[in-house]
Amino acid sequence: MRGYFFSVIGGALAVVLAKAVFIATVDPIGRLGWNHGGIYFALEREQKESAVKWRGHDAVFFTNSKLSMQDPAELDAYRWFNFAAGGMRIEEMAGFVEAYVRDQSACVLGLDVWMMHAGHPPVTEVAHPRPWFAWLPSYLTSWRSFFRTTGTLQRRWAGVSPVITSGGFLDATLFAERLARKNIGGDAEWDFWFEQNLMSNFVYCEKRLTMLKQIRDTLKQRGVKLVVFLHPQHEQALQFLERPEFAAHQKRFLKDLRGIFPVVVDLTKEYPDDRFYFTNDRLHYFPWVSTEFLNARVIPLLEQTSHDARAMEGGE
Amino acid sequence: MLFNSHIFILFFLPITLLGYYWLGARFGSRICKVWLVAASLFYYAWWNPAYLAILVASILVNYGFGFALSSTADSVMRKRVLILGIVLNLAALAYYKYANFFVDNIQVWFGLDWTLKTIILPLAISFFTFQQIAFLCDAAKGETREYRFMDYCLFVTFFPQLIAGPIVHHKEMMPQFAREDTYRMRWDNLSIGLTLFTIGLFKKVMIADSIAGYSTPVFTLAQGGEFTPGAFDAWSAALAYTFQIYFDFSGYSDMALGLGRLFGIRLPMNFFSPYKSASIIEFWRRWHITLSRFLRDYLYFPLGGNRKGPVRRQINLMITMLLGGFWHGAGWTFIIWGGLHGLYLVLNHFWRMLMGKKDDTMAWPVRAVCVVVTFFFVVVSWVFFRAEAIEPALTMLKGMAGMNEAELVVNKMSAYYWIIAALIISWALPNAIQVTAAFQPSYEIEREDQAPMPRWQRWMHWQPNRIWATAMAVVLALCVLSLSKVTEFLYFQF
Numbered sequence: 001m002r003g004y005f006f007s008v009i010g011g012a013l014a015v016v017l018a019k020a021v022f023i024a025t026v027d028p029i030g031r032l033g034w035n036h037g038g039i040y041f042a043l044e045r046e047q048k049e050s051a052v053k054w055r056g057h058d059a060v061f062f063t064n065s066k067l068s069m070q071d072p073a074e075l076d077a078y079r080w081f082n083f084a085a086g087g088m089r090i091e092e093m094a095g096f097v098e099a100y101v102r103d104q105s106a107c108v109l110g111l112d113v114w115m116m117h118a119g120h121p122p123v124t125e126v127a128h129p130r131p132w133f134a135w136l137p138s139y140l141t142s143w144r145s146f147f148r149t150t151g152t153l154q155r156r157w158a159g160v161s162p163v164i165t166s167g168g169f170l171d172a173t174l175f176a177e178r179l180a181r182k183n184i185g186g187d188a189e190w191d192f193w194f195e196q197n198l199m200s201n202f203v204y205c206e207k208r209l210t211m212l213k214q215i216r217d218t219l220k221q222r223g224v225k226l227v228v229f230l231h232p233q234h235e236q237a238l239q240f241l242e243r244p245e246f247a248a249h250q251k252r253f254l255k256d257l258r259g260i261f262p263v264v265v266d267l268t269k270e271y272p273d274d275r276f277y278f279t280n281d282r283l284h285y286f287p288w289v290s291t292e293f294l295n296a297r298v299i300p301l302l303e304q305t306s307h308d309a310r311a312m313e314g315g316e
Numbered sequence: 317m318l319f320n321s322h323i324f325i326l327f328f329l330p331i332t333l334l335g336y337y338w339l340g341a342r343f344g345s346r347i348c349k350v351w352l353v354a355a356s357l358f359y360y361a362w363w364n365p366a367y368l369a370i371l372v373a374s375i376l377v378n379y380g381f382g383f384a385l386s387s388t389a390d391s392v393m394r395k396r397v398l399i400l401g402i403v404l405n406l407a408a409l410a411y412y413k414y415a416n417f418f419v420d421n422i423q424v425w426f427g428l429d430w431t432l433k434t435i436i437l438p439l440a441i442s443f444f445t446f447q448q449i450a451f452l453c454d455a456a457k458g459e460t461r462e463y464r465f466m467d468y469c470l471f472v473t474f475f476p477q478l479i480a481g482p483i484v485h486h487k488e489m490m491p492q493f494a495r496e497d498t499y500r501m502r503w504d505n506l507s508i509g510l511t512l513f514t515i516g517l518f519k520k521v522m523i524a525d526s527i528a529g530y531s532t533p534v535f536t537l538a539q540g541g542e543f544t545p546g547a548f549d550a551w552s553a554a555l556a557y558t559f560q561i562y563f564d565f566s567g568y569s570d571m572a573l574g575l576g577r578l579f580g581i582r583l584p585m586n587f588f589s590p591y592k593s594a595s596i597i598e599f600w601r602r603w604h605i606t607l608s609r610f611l612r613d614y615l616y617f618p619l620g621g622n623r624k625g626p627v628r629r630q631i632n633l634m635i636t637m638l639l640g641g642f643w644h645g646a647g648w649t650f651i652i653w654g655g656l657h658g659l660y661l662v663l664n665h666f667w668r669m670l671m672g673k674k675d676d677t678m679a680w681p682v683r684a685v686c687v688v689v690t691f692f693f694v695v696v697s698w699v700f701f702r703a704e705a706i707e708p709a710l711t712m713l714k715g716m717a718g719m720n721e722a723e724l725v726v727n728k729m730s731a732y733y734w735i736i737a738a739l740i741i742s743w744a745l746p747n748a749i750q751v752t753a754a755f756q757p758s759y760e761i762e763r764e765d766q767a768p769m770p771r772w773q774r775w776m777h778w779q780p781n782r783i784w785a786t787a788m789a790v791v792l793a794l795c796v797l798s799l800s801k802v803t804e805f806l807y808f809q810f
Contacts, residue, residue: 001503004780008510011789016796137322142800 020140028148030054031139038162040155041148044068044085044170045092051168052100057081059302060101061294063110064088066231069172069287071165076295077302078106082169090115094211097218106225106302108294109215112233112268113241113253118205172287176278187236190282194240204249212260227301228261230254232271232293234282241268263301267293317362319513319571320520322799328359332475333578340499348499349466352579356473360439367438370408371473377404378448379468385455398456402449409445412438417646440479442643444472446610451486453614460486467493476575480568482586482606488759489581498580507780508755509577514788515748516570517795524564527738530556530731531702537726538708538715546722550715552731557702558695559738562591565604570748573758585749585758591694591742594678594686596660597668599694611640630665634658644701649709653700660693687743745773752778 027035029047033054039047044065052060059078061067065086072080081104083096093109101107139145155162165171219226233241241250250268257264270293276285317324332355340348361368381401388394410418412435419430451471454460463471463486471489472478492498534553537543545553569586576583590603600608616636622629634655641654678686696713703709714720746769749757753768754777769776778784 001507001780004785005503005507005510007782007785008507008514008788008792011786012792012796015789015793019797133323133327137326138800141322141797143797144800 016141019146023140023145023149026149026152028145028152029139031135037152037156039164040152040160040162044164045088047164048083048085048168049096049100052081052083055081055168058104059106059108060104061108061110062088062093062096063108063231064112064115065170066284067110067290068170069175069284070290070294071167071169071287073167074287074291074295075299077299082167084110084169090208090211094214094218097215101219101224102222104224106227107219108298108302109226109228110231111228111257112231113250114202116205116208116249116253118203118207119201175284190236194237202246202249204252209256209260212257216260225302225305226261227263227265227298227305228257229265229293229298230257230268232267232276232285232289233269234274234277234285235272236282238269238272263305265298265301267297270297317359319568319575320517320795320799322796325796325799328355329575329578336499336579337501340501345496345499346466349470349493352475353466353469353473356470356475356478359475360473360478363439364436367436370412370438370441371444374405374408374444374448375469375472377401378452378472379465381452382455382460382463382468385452386458386460394456398452401452405445405449405452409441411435412441414646443481443483444478446483446607446614446643447472447485450483450610450614454486461490463490474576474581476572476579476581477583480565480572481604482569482572482584483610484583484606485609488584492581492759500580502580504755504780505577505580508752508757508778509574509579510792511752511778511784511788512574512577512748512757513571514574514792514795515751516567516572516574518791519563519567519570521795521798523738523741524560524562524567527556527563527734528560530727530734531560534726535702535704535708535712538711539704541708543724543726544711544720544722545715546720546725547715547718549722549726550712550720552727552735554695554699554702554712554716555735556727556731558591558698559735559742561698561701562587562742563738566590566747573748577757582756582759587747588749589742589747591691592687593690594683595668595690596657596664596693599690600657600661607640607643611636615639626669630662633661633665637661647704648706649700649703652706652709653697656693656697656700660697746776751776754778 024032027033028041029035029039029050031046031050033050057072057079060081060083061070063084065084065088067082067084068086070082070084072082083100085092090111097107161171161174163171163174216226240246254264254266271285271289274282276289278284278286317328319325332352335351335355336348339351357368357371360371378401381397381404384397385394385401388397415435422428423430451460451468467490470493471484471486474484474489477484531553534545534549535557538545566587573583573585584606586605588602588605590599593599593602616632619632619635620628621632624632635658637654637658638651639654641650641652641657644650644653696716699712699716700706700709703712711720715722750769
């Protein structure tokens, strides 16, 4: 009986450990901090959650995919960490701010009115920061990690470029290549896309205002300076935003934001031309655009805010 | 914390087990019990620490009532104390589990504008409440001895059975807790416990969770009201759920039995291949055995059982099953599910009266037909159990009857491959209890139909040899490596 017990435990452990060691050695999404070859497969938010612990920084920005390609090294004043991830929701921002913005000096939030849409699918499980004992065994034993590991090795050996660069942001060239494959081209197609994905059945979610207040209060308590900006929109998106049924939401959103945060920069109408956006993509502006407006319009305002009570009086 | 999570398997279980036997060897059983109660409370609190207070309060109040009942000689007083104890237990259950249901229905029926904030159901409240009501009833009859407080705490909180059963009886647990050799490490307990746990984990992780992918989408779409499943989808989803709930719950029960045994405790078995039943009467002797036992002993018998004539017997059966359905959840679908099984049982008894035959005396072809017919009725009832409202359940049933025109097909043919595999496992293979029968895997429950394995299957008897060790090691590793998406056990919600 003793032999049986130890054979079962020992045999199972040996298999589990072998797989764990294999995954840990490659560290395919950089969760353990020793992936230096680049990330080939990862949900962005998964990778960010890992990288934020290992990459030295004193300021952080949160937003959706519009800043996923922003190289933090090109931004002024601080050593930035890019915490932008495709489809990031306010719930996630609140969770990540709570968990990871503690000792930094500054934080920037990039928002747009669609983040207030109540109809967004529920936040996925990876979006919530989890303690090590919850994610580590799963990372080291899951089949997803295993296939990411074998895939990473395959691609490295084949000389393929990583999806997420060593600076922790999406490679813009790769992104553009992927967009080209998406093949949403002309005005009519984009009209349809905006209609279907952003405008249909829009419901303004009040609950998210509470989360924004929570972010503000947490950062205030921790002495982290905060500036909020509204993303620039393509002229075609602006046409939708100016429709009467939607303009009211946009106006209300801006008013609510100004009621919550001391400094809100509205860039909605600042970069409407096609030339600022990727070909075939009227949602994402080029990284040089964001570098420009962050350095010129957003980051300087951080210097003007201070985390004493007076500066926050402009809030609610 | 779930049995099928890394945190449980890699941290909680090994630490609790090592601490248990180390403390047992060094300080004796008393400290061991304290350790196990503390670990069980920690396990419960992991889900929501706030509700730990409810569990602790329930234990203290019921132990107090039990003490009062066993120390009072006055029978009138005893009856009053018992009624008060039961009412308090049921009131707690009614508030946490049924208040929203009652208020919602009063609103609909009487048009009243009552509002009640959503009350979160404390985990396992149905289980520990029933367990303690049974204790109070027996205390009133003088059938409980003077149990020690720590033994009582362990009886209620023992983590392998705390969340989803088996619903244990004090008579089978307390003597085990009182025995000194329970706390001594024995390799046979560890080996059998590990084997049962591994089999249960396999059922849950590799079968129930895989097959769930064919039932959940169809039921969810039907729930939305915009989708009417055709026969292909409706049948595949209903059958997939039939096997999902079986492998989920019986997997949980096997794991509970295995965990109990790792700590030297034999828990009562909860499943005995229910889909092999040749009648609904037999089904309820094989499905959720400890709940059936509780309902029989503490509801059906006190209602009069079969002592008051055949008509009253059928009424009692119906009441018992309706309440059994309601115990599972505060919803009309559960009541209908219970009602259907009540009706099946009434018809089954009527049939037996006419035919005068018992299931075990049937020729095998007749039995095979009966098994298929029973299975069919069970599948139909699961549709109500799974659906979140009556309307989607009826939509599903219409689909199964071929009355829906399918505009969209959700499931793929692979659903039926899984269903056939699950059917073969359920009908043709022995269960975990039979496989390990030589080593008494569970606490004995008096059963008339605990069939041994057929001769051709006897090679499957568990032995602590290399073949079994290798097989179990591979299965355990495979399960642990497939745990990355932890899914809850279906019976946790009840």
